[in-house]
Amino acid sequence: MTDFIQLIIAGLATGAIYALAAVGFTLLWQTSQTINFAQGEFVMLPAFFCLAGIKFFGLPFPIAALVAILLSMLVLGVIFKFAVVDPLMKQGTLPLVISTIGLAILLREGVKETYSAEAQRFPSFFPNVNLGTAGFNVSADQVGVLIVATGTILLLAWFLASTKTGRQMQATAQNPTVARILGVNVERMVLYTFLINGALAAMASLLISPIYLAKFSSGETLGLVAFVAAIVGGFNQVRGAIVGGFLVGIIDNLVAAYVSSTYRQAVPLALLVLIILLRPQGLLGRAEERAV
Amino acid sequence: MSRTLKIALGVLLIAIFIVGPADLTGFGIPWTGLKRYGTYILTLWLVTAVAAMGVNLIVGYAGQETLAQAAFLGIGAFTTTLLQKAGLPFGLCFIASGLVCFLVGIILGFPALRVQKHYLAFVTLAFSVFVWLVIRNEEWLTGGVNGIQGIKRPVLFGISLRPALYYYWLVLTLTAVLTGMMWWLLRSPWGRAFTALRENSVRAESLGIDVRGYTLMAFAIGSGYGGFAGAMYAPLVEFIDPSPFALGASLQYLLMVVAGGAGSFVGPFVGAAVSVLLPEWLRFAEGFYLIIFALLVMLLMAFCPTGIVGLFERLTTKARRPHADDKGPTLGTGTGSTTVAGSKS
Amino acid sequence: MYLKSTVAAVLAAAAWAMPASAQDNTLKIPGVLELSGAGAISGTNFRDGIVMAIEDINAAGGVLGKKLVFETVDTASDPGKARAAIQRALDDKPTVIFGPVFSGSVNATLPMTNEAQIPQIIGGEAANITSQGSKYIFRTSFGQNVSMPKIANYLRDGVKAKSLAIVYVNNDFGKGGRNAIMKELESRGIKVAADLSIEAGQADFAADVVKVKAASADAVFVYLNEEESARFLIEAKKQGLDKPLIGETTLLGQKVIDLAKEAANGVKGHVGLTIDAPSPLVAEFAKKFEAKFKYKPDHNGMKGYLGAYMFKTAAEKAGKLDPVAIAAAMHGLTVTPDKVPGILIEATWDDTGEIDRISYLAEVKDGKQVITQTLPKLK
The missing domain is CATH 3.40.50.2300 (Response regulator)
Structure with a gap:
């Protein structure tokens, strides 16, 4: 039983990080119909911003982390929007998908060639101490990750639901035409979404890298997980992506422990297919209607 | 270009394809042909092009997205290998590989196409990972991580096709047949329905075309082409293991078709050439090869989303009467705009 | 116009396939x-x-x-x-x-x-x-056919383990090593208490360490690539896994030590070839x-x-x-x-x-690989 609880806590901690990536994924889809195949690389990159800040500019870790978040908002938010997404918006979904696949390769290989092909140790914000007793291990690391990630998500949820800008962003996501008629500055709201995605990716990166190590190729797995979490949750709902993230984190751990470690990757995907078949709008999503 | 010139060029091209890799010094022509590696790469290009043709049918004509072509290639490759080990002749293995993938395509596509756009992409993504896991884990069937060694190349009329050039000719013949079938398919009333579908699926539906049925067939046939390609791939490499059938390879197929020119008949051949031959040409760039490749793809998509074929046409022909094939895919703009009903609660 | 582009592609392919001249x-x-x-x-x-x-x-x-x-x-x-x-x-x-x-x-x-x-x-x-x-x-x-018997001997004579948990990476390297050591364990009377495969590139080892602990074997044989080794060691330390962790070359390598830091301390095993050789x-x-x-x-x-x-x-x-x-x-x-x-x-x-x-038995002490014994050539 203690094992089970330990696994749930570990699953929640990693799930919270998946949720951060999945929420960003969903936000981009909502406001700009961008299926971002580089989302995993977006989570990989900020850790290297931070490491570069420490290594080449001698910044202390907290400052470097802050710089990494700001730089991510600039590069993965602003530059991504204006240089990659905007020129392709008119071309439809598929060229943009291909372009993000290209971007994923670019980021991955770019980090490999300019920084290192090897995994890098990454500092943690939290001390590596056991908060539990001898038989029951809960590390401060896990609790810290869980609190910070969940806090970030709650903050975002509050921002979207309770501030004027947040509600305008939601309006933009749901119906840009109507939003524009109602006087919402749609372009600015879309830009905000990209900024938020950049910041969320950076948060996920800083939280996950102490456990996963920073490596150029780690985005492949992370991207797939974020993608699955977003679809499981409904793909068009921030709430769904949050639930999807936690669910994938927990299921992964429980399956590996109690079912099969060689097929652990298959279970979240099987869940995905089941949900598509039985509840196409996702766990918490709503049906999209086709505009004719 | 005049008609006779076109025909002459076409005949020349076919001749080059047939005798190009062969050693012609015996006939008094100072051309030593391609070495075994050159022939191998040329054969690999044809195999890749067949799989890409399948993706093109799904993506360029039916307007869907598939992320499982490499998985179908894998199913085809293992079907051929296992049936061959069981003693069946290559011809039957080849047909069985295509058929198995066609059927799997039906089973997979039927429920996925019931729901909205992009869901086929999600289901094929899951399928792709699952197939890879099965190939990797089920050692008794697939050899697991160590793969299967010593796959035999077929024997035709008592002649072993083991030499690289003979096998190339077999693959060239099969590719020609499959290309012809695809050509016929797209020119038939059936294929015209595809074109109507791609241009505007809503209008096509109102004209009485069974959109879902056609899309499903397109997906199944396209996947079948993946199976055919796999059947030719296994004896070419004479060794199969899980790695060429992973999700990344499926993404690569989607990428090469769109970069080549989705919805254009020669697009898959150009895309496959980019994917198979470009690494050879960019060898000098070493580690920076993929960076250059990625940048080229992103630039191409931004400035010419109809791919290399579209780019080539834009450069060579000035404003001409638009041709159905020249237009390239409308890719989502026709059917993709969605609105969300109801309000967030 | 398709013809033109195809001709161009074929010509380019031919140019690339031309043999290079050999030098003297x-x-x-x-x-x-x-x-x-x-x-x-x-x-x-x-x-x-x-x-x-x-x-x-x-x-x-x-x-x-x-x-x-x-x-x-x-x-x-x-x-x-x-x-x-x-x-x-x-x-x-x-x-x-x-x-x-x-x-x-x-x-x-x-x-x-x-x-x-x-x-x-x-x-x-x-x-x-x-x-x-x-x-x-x-x-x-x-080859693993040479190194695994050495590890198995060490497990029997040095660690005195009666049961063993094996953690291996599910690729050609890991699977091969796992199969090779399984063969050696039987003849030495060491039972396999757990046989766990992990994915190449896997990041979350919480479930795997829980399973290793539950197996309560005398020792754990860790046969993973560098990064997975480091992640496993970090998670093992976090969960307080107190069984001897035994490895072959990789686990005691400098890269793993650099990544896992103090979590690598106490790891023991056989090292075939090492830049820390005396x-x-x-x-x-x-x-x-x-x-x-x-x-x-x-x-x-x-x-x-x-x-x-x-x-x-x-x-x-x-x-x-x-x-x-x-x-x-x-x-x-x-x-x-x-x-x-x-x-x-x-x-x-x-x-x-x-x-x-020759090869070595080694352990990691204070973030450094220390050779404890030199094993002679087999012949």
């Missing part, structure tokens, strides 16, 4: 290596080891009067691509081929070099590589390598380096640059560092291409 006083040495993909670090180390050795060899007059020119082809860590790359190398009728490093790629390519009768100097460690009857395959490090030649090699390539070599760097010297010694013994004669000269060859310093540590190759040399 040089010998082209092809290297088919994992320069990208999962094996990039191992392949790059192996390559740089060869590059450094060849520079030294050329400065000292080359091999039989010929200067060596090293040319690499990337396999992208994919066995199918490795076959194509070996084909490409064989088309030029080389004297020797270096690589690949990954066992899967070696297994896929060794029938080709055997058929073409070209010696292939490899980095792969899978047990079955040398048991397939190829007369042209040569290891630069122990030998001035090895220390000098490591220093020179780091100065040249700006990173610390691992055992694959040593393998590439000594492999090049093994080729030089065998070619000089054969007296001619003939692949068949060189392969014959390698069988039964013993190279000692007093005559050929580049071999680093004395080594002998038997008739199957298996290598024999």
